[in-house]
Amino acid sequence: MVVEEERTPQAAGTALQPELVVVHRPFSVTLLATMGLSIVGFSLVRLIQTINQWEFLLSLRAFLPVYLSLSGIVWGSISLAIVWGLWNGKNWAPNATRFACVAWLIYYWADTILVSDPAGRNMNQFFIFCVQFAFLAFVFVTLASPKVKHFFRRNL
Numbered sequence: 001m002v003v004e005e006e007r008t009p010q011a012a013g014t015a016l017q018p019e020l021v022v023v024h025r026p027f028s029v030t031l032l033a034t035m036g037l038s039i040v041g042f043s044l045v046r047l048i049q050t051i052n053q054w055e056f057l058l059s060l061r062a063f064l065p066v067y068l069s070l071s072g073i074v075w076g077s078i079s080l081a082i083v084w085g086l087w088n089g090k091n092w093a094p095n096a097t098r099f100a101c102v103a104w105l106i107y108y109w110a111d112t113i114l115v116s117d118p119a120g121r122n123m124n125q126f127f128i129f130c131v132q133f134a135f136l137a138f139v140f141v142t143l144a145s146p147k148v149k150h151f152f153r154r155n156l
Helices: 027-052 054-060 064-088 093-114 125-144 146-153
Strands: 002-007 019-024
Touching: 019 146, 027 054, 027 064, 027 125, 027 146, 054 064, 064 093, 093 125, 093 146, 125 146
Parallel strands: none
Antiparallel strands: 002 019
16 A cells, blocks of 8 residues: 655755655565454454353353453454554554554463463463464564654654
8 A cells, every 4th residue: 555645855945845756665564454353354253252151151250251242342343443543553552552462462461371271271382372473573673673663753
């Protein structure tokens, strides 16, 4: 997507005619927004499946359906707001993305340790940790790129 912004000349004695500068969204930002949109989709599926399986989840643990519904709503809403900010190049979006990624990782591990069944907890933990670390590194490296920084600074 191409975003146009107006810039006016700042030199004294020049006419104030707006100049359009074309700013392209970097592919890495599009990729981050797409990844965020998939989290929105997963959260929506989590919410729908929780509603469909409410009685079964109640039989497992009394708090489980409410917990799963709320987590689906909260993470879906946060992800949707961040995707909107990334797509539109809002200057708050990079910091919100970094914060949400770290917060989600903390949530994931707290959920894994406190809520999940201990029998299945040890399966693939090292692999999951490596994938999460790679994802976190990708997010931080992408948002530190000069092209990406320019894309988000244009709204200042």
